Amino acid sequence: MLSVSKLSIDYGSNRVVSELDLALDKSEILMLVGPTGCGKSTILQALAGLIPISEGQIDVGKWRATPTQTVPPEKRSVGMVFQDFALFPHLSVQQNICFRLKDHTLADHWIDLLGLQAFRDKKPATLSGGQKQRVALARTLAHQPDFVLLDEPLSNLDAALKDTLRWDIRNALKEAGVPAIWVTHDQEEALSVGDRVGVLRDGKIQQIDTPEKCFSMPSNRFVARFLGEASFIRGQHQHHQASTAIGIAPVVGIDDSAAEVDVLLRPDDVLLAQDANNNNGVVTWVRFEGGSRLCAIELPCKTTVTSRVSHEMLVRPGDKVHVSLSTSHPLAAFTIQSST
The missing domain is CATH 2.40.50.140 (Nucleic acid-binding proteins)
Incomplete structure (x- = not known):
């Protein structure tokens, strides 16, 4: 479980995220949406330990981070999936997925589940965008993270591929049984894939609820207009x-x-x-x-x-x-x- 309480993040004297509260159960997917510059990616970076927090706390049970009690990224057991894939170009698909893994059993599981058997020995440069994203996801899940952060993982892919891959990613996250926060600019993606949707505006959460509730009973007019x-x-x-x-x-x-x-x-x-x-x-x-x-x-x-x-x-x-x-x-x- 991931719990975030009263989380605030400052860039200098500018507060970019203000008093964020959220809690994710095991295998729950939260889609985080909002206008460009509203703080979505900043929240992911703070959860991963890449930037400091100014107030509040992040708690996953195994560790707790506060402004005075920092936990470095390598100690957080966080999986991250980026839009640019972040694969090692000189390593094969299997080597990328197994990087720093002692037991390759889980790597083989995700290679099979995500349909990568035929690409084990291929280098990233020979793969399509969708195949690269599957490799990045398999690598993330093979390391058994406590939670997963996805920063617009489908934004570099064509529309036809997005529709298929979004469900493959969702199914894989559910199979892994880990909570995930998925940042997207695609409202349709957010409403169809997420267990819950969080709408962010100027660093503040406007509403977190089921996709159906956010769409049909928005908390304010901003949410109403943003989601369709x-x-x-x-x-x-x-x-x-x-x-x-x-x-x-x-x-x-x-x-x-x-x-x-x-x-x-x-x-x-x-x-x-x-x-x-x-x-x-x-x-x-x-x-x-x-x-x-x-x-x-x-x-x-x-x-x-x-x-x-x-x-x-x-x-x-x-x-x-x-x-x-x-x-x-x-x-x-x-x-x-x-x-x-």
Whole structure:
């Protein structure tokens, strides 16, 4: 188990991470997301012992690090997986994985599990990006770390390979039974792979929860916008329902919502229909996504909402359409005054 309490990190007089609290159970994967420069990689470096902490503590049971009780990186039993693979170019795949290992049994296990049998004697320069990342992961897990840190491990790979490899990495981490913190800029990756998602802003955690909860019930508007397409529509809140210009929906007040609220809408919450006799909006833009189209519709009240439709529906900017709410689950509602 990994426990972090009130962790703060300073660069000179600038506080870059403030009072971070988190705890990971055995084999739990936390996806850490946030804008560039918000402190994600800094947190990983502090957990690995590569930079000092200013306040708080890091505790894994075997050791505890504080500002006055430092634990050097080599004593922490931390596995790290980087986006640039960090392999020894002059060593073979097997030599990279077995580096500083006395017992090669675990190395053989991960070589087999990650499909590297045919590459044992190959040098890194002859491998693809995905194969290199598998080697880096096998090396990390063969050393039986107490926890694993992954710093955007898939950012250097093409989109098709990412989709497969993210699940191979997740399955390997679960097989190893170690907690992991995985930093990514890919919101889809974070929501699909993680047991929990942590959203960071300016060095402060905004929300840590299940992917479903962070997406559908974000703690504030920043989280709502960061984790996917988000639009807000004004509504009258009463008895856990909100009446809006495009229909009535069940809602949950996020911040002690008053009688008038802003209701969070995801594209799948908005139904778009091409009805020449019953129009209540005008399409302002359309993005083709392959299997679907994402459309923005301006309503008479000047609010813009988004809707995702089948790619077979031909919708163009300027089209007059009818939009309505299409949800059976409660939507998040925020007070009008909320600005975060």
